[in-house]
Amino acid sequence: MNRIITISRQFGSGGHEIGKRLAARLELPFYDKDILRLVEENSHYSEEYLLENEEQVPSLLNGPYYGSGHTSFYPQISTDKVFFTISHVLKDIAAKGPCVIVGRCADYVLQDFHPLNFFVYASTESKIQRKLQQLKDNGQTLVTSDEMKKQIRYVDKQRAKYYEFYTDKKWGQPSNYQLCLNTTDLDTDKAVDVLLAYLKLIS
Amino acid sequence: MNRIITISRQFGSGGHEIGKRLAARLELPFYDKDILRLVEENSHYSEEYLLENEEQVPSLLNGPYYGSGHTSFYPQISTDKVFFTISHVLKDIAAKGPCVIVGRCADYVLQDFHPLNFFVYASTESKIQRKLQQLKDNGQTLVTSDEMKKQIRYVDKQRAKYYEFYTDKKWGQPSNYQLCLNTTDLDTDKAVDVLLAYLKLIS
Numbered sequence: 109m110n111r112i113i114t115i116s117r118q119f120g121s122g123g124h125e126i127g128k129r130l131a132a133r134l135e136l137p138f139y140d141k142d143i144l145r146l147v148e149e150n151s152h153y154s155e156e157y158l159l160e161n162e163e164q165v166p167s168l169l170n171g172p173y174y175g176s177g178h179t180s181f182y183p184q185i186s187t188d189k190v191f192f193t194i195s196h197v198l199k200d201i202a203a204k205g206p207c208v209i210v211g212r213c214a215d216y217v218l219q220d221f222h223p224l225n226f227f228v229y230a231s232t233e234s235k236i237q238r239k240l241q242q243l244k245d246n247g248q249t250l251v252t253s254d255e256m257k258k259q260i261r262y263v264d265k266q267r268a269k270y271y272e273f274y275t276d277k278k279w280g281q282p283s284n285y286q287l288c289l290n291t292t293d294l295d296t297d298k299a300v301d302v303l304l305a306y307l308k309l310i311s
Numbered sequence: 312m313n314r315i316i317t318i319s320r321q322f323g324s325g326g327h328e329i330g331k332r333l334a335a336r337l338e339l340p341f342y343d344k345d346i347l348r349l350v351e352e353n354s355h356y357s358e359e360y361l362l363e364n365e366e367q368v369p370s371l372l373n374g375p376y377y378g379s380g381h382t383s384f385y386p387q388i389s390t391d392k393v394f395f396t397i398s399h400v401l402k403d404i405a406a407k408g409p410c411v412i413v414g415r416c417a418d419y420v421l422q423d424f425h426p427l428n429f430f431v432y433a434s435t436e437s438k439i440q441r442k443l444q445q446l447k448d449n450g451q452t453l454v455t456s457d458e459m460k461k462q463i464r465y466v467d468k469q470r471a472k473y474y475e476f477y478t479d480k481k482w483g484q485p486s487n488y489q490l491c492l493n494t495t496d497l498d499t500d501k502a503v504d505v506l507l508a509y510l511k512l513i514s
Binding site: 227229231280282283285286287288289290292293294298301302305306309310 | 430432434483485486488489490491492493495496497501504505508509512513
């Protein structure tokens with residue numbers, strides 16, 4: 109595979125793990141939110157600050173009266189700067205060669221590199237079950253299905269707004285991707301196999 | 312393949328031909344708008360009447376003052392009856408066993424049969440080129456790119472409205488499908504291969 113692969117994913121769809129395993133199978137570098145560590149090295153932002161501002165939608169509600177601390181005084185400027193700093197680092201990474209990148213609007217940011225863009229999604233019920241299983245596997249505090257449903261809804265709304273704000277395109281709209289894969293009844297390895305089969309057929 | 316496969320497709324995406332070839336490769340019956348002939352046999356509607364009313368959105372603009380002839384006097388009732396008649400025939404077909412069905416909201420109508428639903432789409436430019444090539448291949452009168460663009464836009468809008476009216480779901484929204492495939496840079500046989508690979512992996 110001599111192209112950059114980007115994976116956009118709904119929260120709880122398994123898209124992150126699919127990207128990770130796909131990268132391993134293709135023996136390509138894998139980038140997810142750990143990319144923020146690279147951004148930290150290339151900017152004056154701390155990783156903590158980046159985590160706080162990344163994938164956040166600029167909003168007046170995040171302004172001085174409603175937000176917390178230094179990051180929210182100029183919310184628009186903060187989030188814009190973080191977006192552009194991450195984009196810059198993404199382009200540096202892409203310039204080095206093929207890799208797999210999860211999230212970060214990489215399909216849009218790297219459009220000049222003609223990446224292959226996948227969207228991974230699933231039914232709400234299956235996302236709830238997958239996330240609850242993850243909590244269990246990691247020995248983390250369990251939450252109710254309803255609480256998890258709210259969290260999924262919140263994260264996906266944030267991702268959609270962030271994407272739409274910076275790309276002027278609709279998150280999860282098929283036209284942004286080469287292939288959209290529903291993982292409702294598909295386990296992670298099967299999903300990776302589907303993407304690998306696709307990549308083999310088009311190469 | 313022991314399941315029903317439905318294919319929803321943008322006009323000019325090659326989805327119809329993909330469905331046809333997929334059915335041939337799987338040795339399954341294939342149904343597209345020829346299904347209207349079956350509907351004709353099972354109703355008092357003529358094929359001509361069905362063609363006129365199918366995939367049309369009920370609208371007051373199709374009413375007595377604006378429409379033409381008998382089909383438009385009670386537009387809502389006409390299109391509803393056609394939709395329900397086609398749905399009835401679709402269910403009869405599905406009850407007989409696995410097959411490939413293109414269009415006709417089959418993914419929704421046949422949901423109790425748990426079909427595998429694919430959505431095939433492409434960039435506007437690639438759809439224009441595909442349709443112009445088809446006209447050329449069939450020795451039909453060529454139109455300009457702009458005229459074709461308008462036609463594509465019109466047909467897809469009609470399909471979207473028809474689907475949304477009868478299913479309360481958004482046409483082309485990934486959640487309605489197991490896999491969405493972009494055929495912008497994919498020829499028909501490769502697209503069939505991708506769907507076959509997917510079907511093999513999940514079976």
